[in-house]
Every structure is written in C-alpha cells, then in structure tokens.
Amino acid sequence: MATQGIKNIKNPFLKVLVEYGMITVSIWIMVVGIYFFKFPNHFAFGGITGFSTVVSQLTHWSASDFTSVTNTALLLLGFLFLGKGFGLKTVYATMVMSVSLSLLERFCPLSAPLTSQPLLELMFAIFLPAVGTAILFNIGASSGGTDIIAMILKKYSSMNIGTVLMLVDIASVVASYFIFGVETGLFSTIGLAAKSLVIDDVIENINLCKCFNIICDDPKPICDFIINGLNRSATVYHAEGAFTHHDKTVIMTTMKRSQALKLRNYIKRVEPTAFMLISNSSEIIGKGFLAN
Numbered sequence: 044m045a046t047q048g049i050k051n052i053k054n055p056f057l058k059v060l061v062e063y064g065m066i067t068v069s070i071w072i073m074v075v076g077i078y079f080f081k082f083p084n085h086f087a088f089g090g091i092t093g094f095s096t097v098v099s100q101l102t103h104w105s106a107s108d109f110t111s112v113t114n115t116a117l118l119l120l121g122f123l124f125l126g127k128g129f130g131l132k133t134v135y136a137t138m139v140m141s142v143s144l145s146l147l148e149r150f151c152p153l154s155a156p157l158t159s160q161p162l163l164e165l166m167f168a169i170f171l172p173a174v175g176t177a178i179l180f181n182i183g184a185s186s187g188g189t190d191i192i193a194m195i196l197k198k199y200s201s202m203n204i205g206t207v208l209m210l211v212d213i214a215s216v217v218a219s220y221f222i223f224g225v226e227t228g229l230f231s232t233i234g235l236a237a238k239s240l241v242i243d244d245v246i247e248n249i250n251l252c253k254c255f256n257i258i259c260d261d262p263k264p265i266c267d268f269i270i271n272g273l274n275r276s277a278t279v280y281h282a283e284g285a286f287t288h289h290d291k292t293v294i295m296t297t298m299k300r301s302q303a304l305k306l307r308n309y310i311k312r313v314e315p316t317a318f319m320l321i322s323n324s325s326e327i328i329g330k331g332f333l334a335n
Contacts, residue, residue, distance in 0.1 A: 088232075114187050
C-alpha cells in the first residue's frame with residue numbers, strides 16, 4: 044500500500060522526496076532497535092549487525108564502527124560486481140544506517156543495557172528493525188549488508204541465497220553461546236527464529252486490505268457509494284438463494300481498512316438485511332486495484 048501511495052504521486056520531485064523520506068525514517072527505526080537494544084545486550088542475530096556484536100567482543104572494534112566499515116566495504120563490492128544493477132536506494136539506505144550508528148556511538152555512548160530486563164529489550168531488538176525492514180521492502184529498498192551479498196550470489200552463482208544468509212546468522216548465534224554465555228545465546232536464538240516471522244507479519248499488516256462479498260437485493264445505492272463515495276470499483280453478478288430461490292445480487296470489492304469501515308456502516312444503514320462476507324487480504328494482483 045505504501046508503494047502504491049508513492050506511485051500515485053504525480054510530481055516527480057515530491058515522489059522522490061517522499062520515497063527517500065520513508066527510507067530515512069525506516070532506517071532510523073532500525074537503528075534505534077539495533078543501537079539501543081541489540082548492541083548493548085550482545086544479541087547476535089540479524090545479518091551484519093548481529094555478526095558485529097560477536098566481532099566487537101573479540102577485537103577493539105565497536106559494533107557500530109564494525110557495522111559501518113563492513114557496510115561501506117559491501118557497498119564497494121556491490122558497485123564492483125553489480126555495476127548499474129546496484130540500486131541507488133540501497134546505497135542511500137546503507138549510508139544513512141552507517142552514519143547514524145557512527146553518530147550515536149560518538150554522541151550517545153552506551154556502556155550497558157538500558158534496563159535490567161533482557162527479554163523486554165529483545166522484543167524491541169526484534170520488533171523495531173523488523174518494522175523498518177518491512178517498510179523498506181514495501182517500497183522496493185534494502186538496508187544493504189547481507190542483502191548485497193545476496194545480490195552478488197544471485198548474479199554469479201546458483202547457490203541457494205536464503206540458505207547462505209541463514210548460515211551466516213546461525214554462525215553468529217552459535218558463536219554468541221561461547222563468547223557471551225548460554226543466556227545471551229538463547230536470547231539470540233529466539234531473536235533469529237522470531238525475526239523473519241515478525242517481518243512477514245508486519246509486511247502483511249502494512250498491505251492488509253478488506254475484501255467484501257455483499258449479497259443484497261438492491262445493489263445500486265451500494266455500488267454508487269463504492270464508486271463515488273470511496274473512489275473504488277466493484278464486480279457485480281447475479282445469484283439465487285438456495286433456500287428461498289429469490290434473486291440476489293452479489294457485489295465483490297476490495298479496499299483499505301479505513302474505507303471498509305465506511306462501507307460496512309453505509310450498508311448497515313441502507314440495507315440492514317444485506318449479507319456481508321468480509322475477509323483480509325495482503326496480496327492483490329491485477330489491473331484495476333490501487334491501494335490509495
């Protein structure tokens with residue numbers, strides 16, 4: 044839905060401004076989760092940032108600095124191996140993340156976790172980066188890091204990218220057991236298992252629409268409201284009641300959740316006896332639907 048909203052902006056400059064504004068906000072959401080909750084607790088899941096927590100414990104590097112340097116190195120590899128296929132949005136997102144982490148390291152240093160509740164902080168370490176990642180995915184962008192490795196592998200090899208990236212995450216989590224102890228290792232394992240589930244769930248909720256199948260006697264006022272009041276369209280077909288054998292009309296339409304509430308209230312007002320079947324859908328493909 045965010046993607047469709049951006050596509051509907053006619054002014055090219057405003058479109059780019061909104062798009063990169065969303066990327067910036069998404070990265071900041073991720074950075075808050077990573078810097079304030081993941082790094083201080085040494086949670087070793089989530090690609091480069093997870094691996095950074097392990098490296099920072101073994102070397103003089105801080106997790107923020109190692110993440111920034113690694114992301115920059117991966118950007119250079121991306122330009123070298125991917126050329127024009129390397130997305131400008133990914134470059135921008137990677138630089139924003141690297142600069143943001145470095146600035147926080149300098150101006151807001153942390154020597155310990157914010158609270159004494161690691162489980163609470165784990166929830167934020169999972170949820171905030173997941174929200175940022177989901178928004179980026181929805182507008183066709185990426186935060187870089189291991190995503191760049193995935194792009195390179197996809198172009199130059201037949202390896203299963205998902206398996207390779209999962210192995211990197213697993214290696215970081217396994218290392219955390221030996222470096223930080225069993226408790227941190229177990230928290231990192233939970234984070235690894237929950238991360239992709241939360242991202243998928245957030246993406247689904249961002250794109251969630253309501254699908255209506257309305258069985259009614261008089262379709263005209265309902266269709267007029269859908270078309271003129273909600274700026275949507277609908278498909279109408281005729282049906283017959285199995286018990287009464289009375290002629291019925293079925294209206295099928297899809298819209299945003301906020302519009303769905305208006306339609307439901309309108310139908311209850313103009314035809315209280317209408318039968319409504321309302322379902323959720325996060326993926327609608329085909330000409331004729333714009334999630335605006």
